[in-house]
Amino acid sequence: MTKKLPVYLSKNNGDLWLTEDEREDLKVNYRIKEIVFEGYSDFQHVMILNSYCFGNMLVLDGAVQTTAIDGYIYNEIIAHVPLSIHPDPQRVLIIGGGDCGVAKEVCKYNGVKLIDLVEIDQKVVEVCQKYLPEVSGNLSDSRVRFIYEDGVNFVRNKSLKYDLIIVDSSDPVGPAQVLxxxxxxxxxxxxxRNNGLMVCQSQSPIFHSEIMKQTFNRIKDIFPKTKMFTTIVPTYPGGLWSFTIGSKQYINPDPTKVRQIDTYYVNEQIIKHIFSLPKFMCKQIKVSHSNK
Amino acid sequence: MTKKLPVYLSKNNGDLWLTEDEREDLKVNYRIKEIVFEGYSDFQHVMILNSYCFGNMLVLDGAVQTTAIDGYIYNEIIAHVPLSIHPDPQRVLIIGGGDCGVAKEVCKYNGVKLIDLVEIDQKVVEVCQKYLPEVSGNLSDSRVRFIYEDGVNFVRNKSLKYDLIIVDSSDPVGPAQVLxxxxxxxxxxxxxRNNGLMVCQSQSPIFHSEIMKQTFNRIKDIFPKTKMFTTIVPTYPGGLWSFTIGSKQYINPDPTKVRQIDTYYVNEQIIKHIFSLPKFMCKQIKVSHSNK
Structure with a gap:
């Protein structure tokens, strides 16, 4: 008797494939070497798949979240951009980010004293620490506190103030919608705190431009300073991905802050020019050149 | 009797899908509204497909080349970067580029007197002018000379000198390999000419890093000045795409040159920071920060 395959997986000529419905009209198929882990948590269907193209991948409800091969790009960008803007970030809150990749990047700053990682799904943290060390870094830094709780509840009831909040959410469907x-x-x-800032992923400028604009405008309505930046994420639809910063005071990055940091994607040049947006995005969020 | 579908197309629950084998281990499926054109030229299988996600797409031998929705990004980047570097480009040669998108961008510069477009496959030019005006712009500028010839032969036997040569080739398999x-x-x-420069697409830094490095090094061995830049191409594998410039003299762009040019992606900020590469690419091509 063979075990039934999860609905996202299929066999074709003896090969195993993951089919990801990026959108209704666009599907991506990854050839899979091996199902490393598969099961249901209290919140979602969780898989670690070993793929030919991207190595081990975290797949939640059939959607690729991060991979051994390209995960560093997203995690470095969402962490090092705000960390190069705040002159002395000591207390950092991460909402989501159960793959631990963002926390790994934040740990590279000695000045950071405390990292609260609030992830609703403990299973995601467990499997990423076990099977995805390229992303999670086998995180065992004593400054990281793992808090398994709904992010929205956590931020409502919390009194401790932070210098930086990083929202590393999945797409705005299902549990992540409230984020x-x-x-x-x-x-x-x-x-x-009075000089603190937040950053969140704000979806694709090409495929989700309405959500992107809405996110930017909602943050702009609340924070005195708001900027958008992009990076490429090879496993996300369209490749180009947007991020929005809301800040109470600081908004200009100090590129020299990343000079001594061990990275694979981010360097001083990338940080220096991070707010250069293509013309169509300037129009989308109604800013003039350079997102000012 | 129903006509047999081309091998790249299939029906699923009444829907038509194009399956693109990006790599052996990665396939992308586009839902198709309509086959707008389909046939064989002397060189390849040519299709124009109307897709739900990207509008009309040019598909050669099953591979998506350019689309109505995202084609402008590639075409603007490969044209406006070198055109902002050369102070007075008058004679421009385009090798490949049968979709006419690069020629359309070059035509935006009044100082350009002549554009030789050398495309091996006349059928590609015809179908793009007819069915892909978003890319080709229904090009009817008298400065453009269409030359239907093999690019390698053309450059071997030509005596007229150019200020700028743009190599808009397909992937280095089959006919484009010699390019x-x-x-x-x-x-x-x-x-x-003595102060001229060339630019070519040099494949994906993530999926084709060996070809990318080889291309950069081959050009570097010949030209006094060589630089690499990137952009995102949503319909190319990995999203991130590299381009290499070889120049006899000029290498620094003048971003103000694009200020008055009608574009959708490129602006002064993008040109100003075009040579900022991520750290892993600096290592790949062995250059220090900022590709110098």
Whole structure:
């Protein structure tokens, strides 16, 4: 008797394939060497798949979240951009980020004293630490506190203030939808120190331009300073991905801050020019050149 | 009796899908509204497919080349970067580029007097002018001379010198393979005026890093000045795409040159920071920060 395959997986001529429905009209198929882990957590279907193209991949409800081969790009960008803007970030809050990749990047700054990682799904943290060390770094830094709780509840009831909040959420469907609400960004504002800042992923400028614009405008309505930046994420639809910063005070990065940091993607040049947006994005979010 | 579908197309629950084998281990499926054109030229299988995600797409031998929705990014980048570097480009040669998108961008510069477009496959030009106006712009500028000839032969036998040569080739398999040979770059060098420059697409830094490095090094061996830059191409594997410039004299762009040009992606900020490469690419091509 053979075990039934999860709905996202299929066999073709003896090969195993993951089919990811990026959109209704666009599907991506990854050839899979091996199902490393598969099971249901309390929140979602969780897989670690060993793929030919991207090595081990975290797949939640059939959607590729991060991979051994390209995960560093997203994680470095969402962490090092705000960390190069705040002159002395000591207390950092990560909402989501169960793959531990963002926490790994934040740990590279000696000045950071505390990292609260609030992830709803403990199973994601467990499997990424076990099977995805390229992303999670086998994180065992004593500054990281793992808090398994709903991010929205956490930020509502918390009194400790942070210098930096990083929202490393999945797409705005299902449980992550509330992480794109204006009331959530207001809670983040309340939870930040007087010179603190927040950053979140704000979806694809090509495929989700309405969500991107909405996210930017909601954050802009609350924070005195707001900027957008992009990077490429090879395993996300369209490749180009946007991020939005809301800040109470600081907004200009100090590229020299990443000079001594061990990275694979980010360097001083990338940080220096991070706010250069293509013309169509300037129009989308109604800013003039350079996102000012 | 129903007509047999081309091998790249299949029906699934009444829907038509194009399956693109990006790599052996990675396939992308586009849902198709309609086969707009389909047939064989003397050189390849040519299709124009109307897709839900990307509008009309040019598909050669099953591989998506350019689309109505995202074609402008590639075409603007490969044209406006070198055109902002050369102070007075008058004679421009385009090798490949049968979709006419690069020629459309070059035509935006009044100082350009002549554009020789050397495309091996006349059928590609015809179908793109007819069915892909978003890319080709229904090009009817009298400065453009269409020359239906093999690019390698053309550059070997030509005596007219150019200020700028743009190599808009497909991937280095089949007919385009010779466009990645060192002898071809040497022919381009010989065909350029004393202050001329060339640019070519040099594949994905993530999936084709060996070809990318080889291309960069071959051009570097011939030209006094060589630089690499990137952009995102949503319909190419990995999203991130590299381009290499070989120049006899000028290498620094003047971003103000694009200020008055009608574009959708390129602006002054993008040109100003075009040579900022991620750290892993600096290592790949062995340059220090900022590709110098």
């Amino acid at each position: 794109f609400e204006k009331s959530f960004y207001q809670s983040l504002y309340n939870l930040l | 990645f040979e060192k002898s071809f770059y040497q022919s381009l060098y010989n065909l350029l």
